[in-house]
Amino acid sequence: SGMVGVPGTAARLFGALAQAGINVILITQGSSEQSISFAVQPADARKAKRRVEKEFAFELEKGAIDGVRLEEDLAVVAIIGENMRYRPGIAGRLFQALGKNGINAVAIAQGSSELNISVVIARDDESKALNALHEAFFLSDTKELHLFLVGVGLIGSTLLRQIQQQADWLREKSGLEIKITGLANSKKMLFDPEGIAPDAWKARLEADGEPMSMARFVERMKALNLSNSIFVDNTASEKVASFYESILDASISISTPNKIATSSSYLQYQRLKQIAAKRGVPFMYETNVGAGLPVISTLTDLIQSGDRILKIEGVLSGSLSFIFNNFREGTRFSDIVREARKRGYTEPDPRIDLNGIDVRRKIIILARETGLPLEQKDVEIAYILPEAVRNAPSVEEFFKELKAADDHFERMRREAEEEGKVLRFAAVLENGQAAIRLLRVGPEHPFYNLSGSDNMIVFTTERYSERPLVVRGPGAGAEVTAAGVFAEIIRIGNFLA
């Protein structure tokens, strides 16, 4: 310290190296830097150190120079081109590509002729850096996204098909090259930095897959250390969700329809949000509510622009929507539940739908997005099933008890009808409270005309007070859920640009 910038120091330094016949690859000394750095070939490194120490022996002894530090296992990457300085943002693109991928610059040099920007990085980061820079500069603005998909059931395999069908369009129109870099089902996992062809994944996973372990999947994903990595969880697994924290902390984005992480403890939800914000990586889960319908993004836009949410009402379950939309004069409640089950709208045991547990997870997520620290226990659920129905020991018994309760349901329906209303089983968030209720709604309410198995989300806000903002459509199913995840992956890709 104190020597750098002093006329003659640089001259003596490079004079000494020259006398020793050592070629200097790169030099850099910042404007208020207390040191001067230069790079030489690994073979020359020790010799260079000794030679410089000899030259400055006196200054080293009296402490005018702190020491000569040798750093090893480094690599120099450089981008080279004519007139780069006249193309705005070249350095920006370079360092953005490195920075977004967590690659540190040990040293940087760019001369004013700017034919070249050189960056010294850790040798371990070399291939990741080359990859990121290759995309950033040479693939005619094509950007590679590296997907790590866990879960290849209905949603996962549909997503893979959609990606395959849309790959050319995305490459051409949006400059996105989507690579399936990692893939796993509950038994096997497979990695390929070159990408697993989305039309051949099944055979390859079967043939080349190694035994699946979620811990090792995450470890491998981190070790691959690839640019623009996105983890996609297409499971409903608690185990998988428990790894989100460490995934986000490694600067890897997440997109998922899995509701576990966002709807379990508020503390976990909050921690994941904070880590994602700290690392600057997206953690997205639009498909948690209403599948591909624009629900969470709409809510976020309202809140960010300062609207005040007065009420959110949601028919958030396709099966419950179907059941109550079709419960009309001349029908029997138990028949409709049976029909819903036959069509595959409900779980094999329809009570899993009718007890409102899944809807509760969804309204909790919406509540948390509005800033409320709600827990599951804070959501009051109206039990619409009489106790005997609820406690029936089997599905068969359940239907028998439900049939016996048909009069009970018919009475409720008729009471509503006499007021000109219909029954809707919906989640309601209002005054900081969330509840799941059997509502009676009249023709003035958007729920009144709901049909089929549509979801409907009704936002009543300060700005949408007289008439609400309503989103409606199928809120379940592999096609639209996978499409929602896919759209989210593309949004993340655009953000990582």
Place this chain on the structure above:
Amino acid sequence: SGMVGVPGTAARLFGALAQAGINVILITQGSSEQSISFAVQPADARKAKRRVEKEFAFELEKGAIDGVRLEEDLAVVAIIGENMRYRPGIAGRLFQALGKNGINAVAIAQGSSELNISVVIARDDESKALNALHEAFFLSDTKELHLFLVGVGLIGSTLLRQIQQQADWLREKSGLEIKITGLANSKKMLFDPEGIAPDAWKARLEADGEPMSMARFVERMKALNLSNSIFVDNTASEKVASFYESILDASISISTPNKIATSSSYLQYQRLKQIAAKRGVPFMYETNVGAGLPVISTLTDLIQSGDRILKIEGVLSGSLSFIFNNFREGTRFSDIVREARKRGYTEPDPRIDLNGIDVRRKIIILARETGLPLEQKDVEIAYILPEAVRNAPSVEEFFKELKAADDHFERMRREAEEEGKVLRFAAVLENGQAAIRLLRVGPEHPFYNLSGSDNMIVFTTERYSERPLVVRGPGAGAEVTAAGVFAEIIRIGNFLA
């Protein structure tokens, strides 16, 4: 060329400078660079050049060195800190901030001790760079957005109020600091890089504003050359829209409810899209269709994720929605139009609404987003008004003629009713064709239950084929339009992160 990297060249260079007593601020020589760059104080510049030329006179003469080039009017900005290299992404954040603001790095130096990254830039960019870096590093992750607002009518002034009310929340929760840097109405314009307080803009514009000229507004905005600049056009002016191209080309983002640029010639629409893509800046206009309703973003998500749009149906006008929703048995068409006018839903001359011109602009924009190069003339409009009504010379005469046509409308209504249907005046995009038609829809159609003055957009796609995705709500009004623009500004802000 050929001399750099040769042992001894650097030594002779810095030896010569040392002998002349010239302090070197910054040195940089890249790994395959054909030159070596160094920075000195302006006062030393010419002396340094002469001294180096003298030292290398022989090499210069025989062409082993190309020349000594002096660059002036430069500035060095540096970020300095302990252990910066162990905090991922510092260089990334630095160059991202510079790059996104179009600031070129003339030279860069960062030593391996990384206490310092120095960047040589044009002196003209100095304050912009300091501003951008200040935000990027020191405002505890707060990012400044610089808004340039043209138009302070109903929408513009509402937006200013919303910004004022939401400012604290955005600073705290989203790390966004919104500054009104430029502001104009049709008569006056005002600039303040420190920000115009959004609760005092009216008085300040009146007192301190200079005469407005759009050309000078754009010129000043570019000359201010501030980081994260966003141009917000709250007018419906063709003149203002004609400047978008040059604004985007200057790397300034645009958010606007003004439909002129997006719905006039396809060539213009396409050119603006291309320039925005080339410059990497957002050009956004969600509020062009349905005001604050999520219409264009939903369509974009569908298309990008590979869904195929089969049909878009839209009731895209609040006044036309109101008129046909309320045209029921026992009413007269002319009375309802009069009522709509009284409530301020229609223009003073309701024919401007009833002729479908504004709706045409909206369906053209949606069509173009799906990839169709439609022009206004390609959209077939059903003229619902009889000729005498259309050609009435005054508004008073118009209502007289409309009253005379009540039977005509009642006949149409009754014909629909006999089929169990209702009339809806809507835009339809299907099979590459756009049209505006008076539809008859039955109870199975989402339009059937439309009420009030709501807009409704129905997306029927390959994935939403059996049941469409529907967005519904108020699609006009200052509050929701301004809120839509505000949400868009925040999205742009997050992108510019």
